[in-house]
Amino acid sequence: MIFTPFKINGKEFKNRLIMSALNTGFVIDNEFSDKVSEFYKKRAKGGAAAITTICAVNKEGSFNNMPFNGEGFDVFCNKMSNMLKEYECKHIVQLFHYGSGSTFQGEKREEFIPKNMSVEDIKHIVESFKKAAEISVENGADALEIEAGKGFLLSEFISPITNDRDDQYGDSFDNRVNIVFNVMKSVREAVGAEIPVILSVSGAQMTEGGYTVSDMVKLCEKAEKEGLINAVKVSGGWYNSKVPCETYFVPFETIGAISDxxxxxxxxxxxxxxxxxxxxxxxxxIENTMxxxxxxxxxFLADYDIAIKILEKxxxxxxxxxNKCIESIMRGEELYCSYNxxxxxxxxxxTHRRIATAKKIVVVGGGPAGMMAAKxxxxxxxxxxxxxxxxxxxxQLNMAGLPPKKDDIFxxxxxxxxxxxxxxxxxxYDTFADFEKIKSYEPYFxxxxxxxxxxxxxxxxDKKYILAKDVFFGSNKVIENIKRGKTVIIGGGSxxxxxxxxINDKCCICDENIDVLSKYTDIPLSDMYKKPDITIIEKLPILGFELNSTxxxxxxGLLNNDVKMFTDTEVIEVKENSIVLSNDKEIEYDNIIIATGSExxxxxxxxxxxxxRISYSIIGDSxxxxxxxxxxxxxFELFLRMFIA
Known part of the structure; x- marks a missing residue:
């Protein structure tokens, strides 16, 4: 089904895989640079049916080196459209306005309380969407997408949390979506009936007190009935939702259920x-019509050839x-992918050509740095x-993939x-590489x-403890001991x-079993299952600082499982059955697990x-x-800028 064609408003897309909009931070003053060109060309060649690029409807609505409807955008859009057509890839232009916090620069944004726009301001924004739509279609865009989700301007009007107006653009739901309908009407008027217009929405705000799926159904039904849109794109919640959309905590099928x-x-x-x-x-x-x-x-950011690779199995x-990619953009940096x-x-x-050479390069170490260097x-x-x-x-990626929901690392x-x-x-494999072993390969580098x-x-x-890796890779006996006693984890980083x-995942019973037991037995769950007694000690003032938006x-999740956590706290003394902390507390333990990092x-x-006189480089944790x-x-960077003769 993924590779069957499908039409939107009569326009055929060669398959069902679309590269949705990502602000790259690469586009400076609407320049269609080599960096921009090659980034999108790779993904068009990689089999995307369509690629969505962003157009801020005016300079005020852009951020962080984003294309915007201003001087040079017509040339940018035309070059992008023509390039994508070479690979039978449709060009969708997303009409975008950042919303609260907009500035004329692309620097890092600081959160602040939004202020209400005047009615004249709103009319100006609606007109900006119209003009951006006209310019995009005149310069080759195959379809348009109106961004009305994820916490950007139009969704801020929709949400009762961020919209406190009491005029025709606030208060009731019907009033709060007025600006969205005004935008859709202006865009449709500008481009006519034949150009596909897509409405992009967050299926629900995923924040207490925010708008719901039912609200989005009502919005989309009315927009379709009035002939304003030809498709709806559904994402998860806002970027600042309690569970950020598109993180590993939100499976694709969950968003699929909202779409359905x-x-x-x-x-x-x-x-x-x-x-x-x-x-x-x-x-x-797709098969289940969700x-x-x-x-x-x-x-597509993680793998530009994803479509071709799926087709070729x-x-x-x-x-x-x-979510490091989104975080980088929100910090005012260029887009990047942690795993690509x-x-x-x-x-x-x-600029790097593949050379024909008999020269050998030996890489010592099979972790992420070594694997990428070898590639x-x-x-x-x-x-x-x-x-x-x-x-x-x-x-160590083999350990990083073991916590719940992290198995995609494998x-x-x-x-x-x-x-x-x-x-x-x-x-x-299974070989210790000392100097003599390395030398035996006669390496050039x-x-x-x-x-x-x-x-x-x-x-x-000289105390009794367990290393974190021995819990991850250890025998069932380790988990059994943890279940029976009080466990203190030293180190509150990621x-x-x-x-x-x-540990919680290993010690608990799954939701399905809880459901069965609660319905069909009279056994109190408290008699069957007790959450492991875990305390985390972190010497820094913040827990998990490396995790950022997750x-x-x-x-x-840990607090919901009654895990106790101390920050700004160090262990002063380790006794036979208790540890003394710098906060004047003394806590009992049966198991101490060391998770304080590496060297x-x-x-x-x-x-x-x-x-x-053998040339070398030291990379990664080494x-x-x-x-x-x-x-x-x-x-990657070792071989990016190094040209070995």
């Missing part, structure tokens, strides 16, 4: 926006839903050998391993990516928090290579400890 609730009330196509992490699920959503198209912008780089460091650098990659080395044409002392690739490892095999990288090892605070030396999630969701693996290989995103970037 809207679609069953309409007679026009529905497009569902999210992350396509399961082809089977995407097919099921949706007609899959809008997967973040998935190959693995692809799955979007991890970490090539995104945004396609234009530089084109780029092989792509440059070097005979590449990757040596790992483990029986599988992935390094798909990332699988896909990158398949890339290495396709590039004929010689992967040597060596990449040292040996990773890191856990750090144990001095206060716990490792400590996700470890607590993992942090609150993770912490709230680079100690090695003399670099010195030995230097003594033998240099200094960092997260997977920075480790992958390290491996």
């Amino acid at each position: 609730s809207i679609k069953r009330n309409l007679n026009i196509p529905v497009i569902t926006e999210g992350r396509l992490n399961s082809v089977t699920m995407g097919e099921k959503m 949706t007609d198209f899959l809008a997967i912008g973040k998935s 190959k693995t692809y780089n799955v979007c991890q839903g970490c 460091p090539e995104a945004g650098f396609e234009y530089i990659e084109n 780029k080395s092989a792509e440059r044409g070097y005979k590449t050998i990757l040596i790992t002392n483990e029986s599988r690739l992935g390094g 798909k990332f490892i699988e896909n990158l391993e398949n890339d290495l095999k396709a590039l004929d990288v010689n992967i040597v 060596v990449v040292l990516a040996m990773g890191s090892v856990p750090v144990v605070p001095d206060v716990f030396k 490792l400590g928090l996700e470890l607590a999630e993992f 942090r609150e969701t993770v912490i709230n 680079p693996v100690s090695s003399t290989i670099a010195e030995e290579l230097m003594n033998e 240099d200094y400890v960092r997260d997977a995103e920075k480790a992958l970037k390290d491996g």
Whole structure:
């Protein structure tokens, strides 16, 4: 079903995969640069049926180097449309206004209370949407999309939380959507009946007191009835919802269910926006008439060839839903993908030609930095050998994929391993790479990516403790002991928090079993299941600072499971059955788990290579400890700007 054509308002799309709009931060003053061109060209060649680019309807409504309807946009839009047509890829232009907090610059935005616009301001905005629509269609746009979701301007009018007006644009729902209907009418008037017009909505605000699915059904039904739109695109909640939309906490099928609730009330196509992490699920959503198209912008960011790879039944780089891409844009930076460091650098990659050479590059370490370095080395044409002392690739990513909802990381490892095999990288497993082993390959260049090892605070030396990795990879006996006693986790960074999630997941019974037991037995659940007694100790003033937009969701989940947490707290003394804290508290324990971080693996290989005049580079945790995103970037950047003769 994914690769069957489908029409919107008589215009045929070659398949059901649309790259939804992403502000890249690459477009400076509407310039169609090589960076912009190559970014979108790769995704058009990768099989997208359509690519959606953003047009802020005026300068005031743009942010962070976004295309806007002003000087040069006509040329930008024309070049984009013509380029996409070369690959039978439709060009959808999203008409956009940021809303509250808009400035004339693209700097980081600070939250503030929105102020009400005058009626004249609103008329000006409606006219701006109309003019942007006209310019876009005149310069080759195949379809238009009106952004009325995710917390941007039009959705701020729809929401009773952000709209406190008492005139014709506020108070009742019908009044709050007036501006949306005025925009749709003006756009339709500008472009006529034949151009497909898509309304983009958040299916529900996903915030207490916000608008609901029923509200969106009412809006879309009326818009269709009046002939104003030809399709509806449905996403999850707003970017500042309690559970941010399109993170790994919101499965695609959840948004599909919201789409289904809207679609069953309409007679026009529905497009569902999210992350396509399961082809089977995407097919099921279309087959079960939950949706007609899959809008997967973040998935195209993670892998520009995703459509072709799905068609050819190959693995692809799955979007991890970490939301770092959106966070980068909201900070006023360029768009990037934590698990695809090539995104945004396609234009530089084109300057590297594959060379025919017998020169060998040896990569030591099979974690994210080593795997990425080996991939780029092989792509440059070097005979590449990757040596790992483990029986599988992935390094610490194999641990990162074990907490609840994080298993897509294993798909990332699988896909990158398949890339290495396709590039004929010689992967040597279960082998300790000392200097003599490395030298035996007669390398021209060596990449040292040996990773890191856990750090144990001095206060716990000579005490009984468990390392986080031994909980993740340990025997069932470890979990059994944790179930029976009081557990203290030392370290409240992402490792400590996700470890607590993992323990809770291992110790609980699934929702389906709870449902059965509550309906058909008289056994009190409190007699059958007790939440593990977990306390997290963090010396910094904030928990999980690396998690960013997913942090609150993770912490709230732990609080719901009665996990106790201390910040700004250190362990002063470890007694036989209790620990003394810097906040003058003393807590009992049965198990202490160390999740305080890591330090680079100690090695003399670099010195030995230097003594033998063999060139090398140290990357990833071997240099200094960092997260997977920075480790992958390290491996990529090593070969991005390095031209070895």
